[in-house]
Amino acid sequence: MRALFDEALAEGTRLMVPRAVVRWLPVDARGPDSLEAGGEVLTIPATGERWGEVEHVAAAVVTIGEALERRVAALWESRELPLASMLDSVGSGAVESLAEYLNDVLCQQGLAAGLRVTNRISPGYAAWDVAEQHALFRLCPGAPVGVTLNAACFMTPGKSISLLVGAGVRARVDHYFSQCARCWMRDCAYRRMPARRTVHR
Numbered sequence: 001m002r003a004l005f006d007e008a009l010a011e012g013t014r015l016m017v018p019r020a021v022v023r024w025l026p027v028d029a030r031g032p033d034s035l036e037a038g039g040e041v042l043t044i045p046a047t048g049e050r051w052g053e054v055e056h057v058a059a060a061v062v063t064i065g066e067a068l069e070r071r072v073a074a075l076w077e078s079r080e081l082p083l084a085s086m087l088d089s090v091g092s093g094a095v096e097s098l099a100e101y102l103n104d105v106l107c108q109q110g111l112a113a114g115l116r117v118t119n120r121i122s123p124g125y126a127a128w129d130v131a132e133q134h135a136l137f138r139l140c141p142g143a144p145v146g147v148t149l150n151a152a153c154f155m156t157p158g159k160s161i162s163l164l165v166g167a168g169v170r171a172r173v174d175h176y177f178s179q180c181a182r183c184w185m186r187d188c189a190y191r192r193m194p195a196r197r198t199v200h201r
Contacts (some may be wrong), residue, residue: 008086016091017065018098019145022106024058027166035166040135042164045127051118054166058106058117059140062098063147063160064091091159099161106165116171120163123153136162 029036032048037057068091075084103120110117124130133153140162142148147160155162 004082004086005090008083008090011071012068012087012090012094015065015067015071016094017067018062018094019065020060020062020098020102021140021142021144022058022060022102023140024056024109025139027055027057027168030054038139040139042132042135043129044121044132044164047166050172051166052172053168053170054118055168055171056115056166057139058165058167059136059163060102060106060165061137061140061142061145061147061155061160061162062095062102063142063145063155063157064095064098065146065159066157069157069159095159095161099163103163103165106167110167113167115167115169116173118166118171118173120165122161122163133162136164 023038025037027035027037030048030053033043033045035042035044035047035054035057068087072084072088072091075081075087099120103117107117121128123133123136130153133149133155137149142155142160142162146157148156150156
């Protein structure tokens with residue numbers, strides 16, 4: 001198993017092309033369940049309570065590109081199922097790590113400006129309707145990094161993540177730990193660890 005992982009990791013490293021596009025925007029209006037920025041109203045349940053007084057948002061799209069997915073498809077076609085599965089997992093882990101890295105970068109940018117930056121959220125998670133993906137892409141199109149969005153809100157390449165963070169002098173910030181630990185969705189089928197309470201509750 002370790003040899004298979006090492007092979008998948010080496011191949012994945014060769015195939016990945018990590019890219020990100022970010023757009024910072026001032027928040028024009030806040031509500032208990034909504035934020036308005038850049039002419040878009042984002043409906044995010046309980047965002048007022050969980051994020052507090054955010055004055056800015058950063059919308060972003062990250063991706064590792066298409067090459068890894070094409071290789072996984074070819075491996076499935078040739079029935080090399082163990083390597084295909086492992087390589088797909090490597091790609092999923094890589095794009096999550098890229099999103100976490102970008103969240104760190106945004107936090108550093110916020111600190112430099114005297115702002116606190118929230119944890120990231122994405123449409124389809126934390127009770128945020130996946131249909132809001134279209135509004136997020138209008139704020140920060142994925143085209144500069146080669147990511148497109150279809151009518152059903154699926155991104156291409158599939159190993160891509162769209163995200164939003166808030167920032168403000170009095171923004172609420174959770175401790176830095178696993179995304180599952182700070183996710184607001186209680187009954188997620190993909191939860192890897194229990195959710196923890198925010199430091200402000």
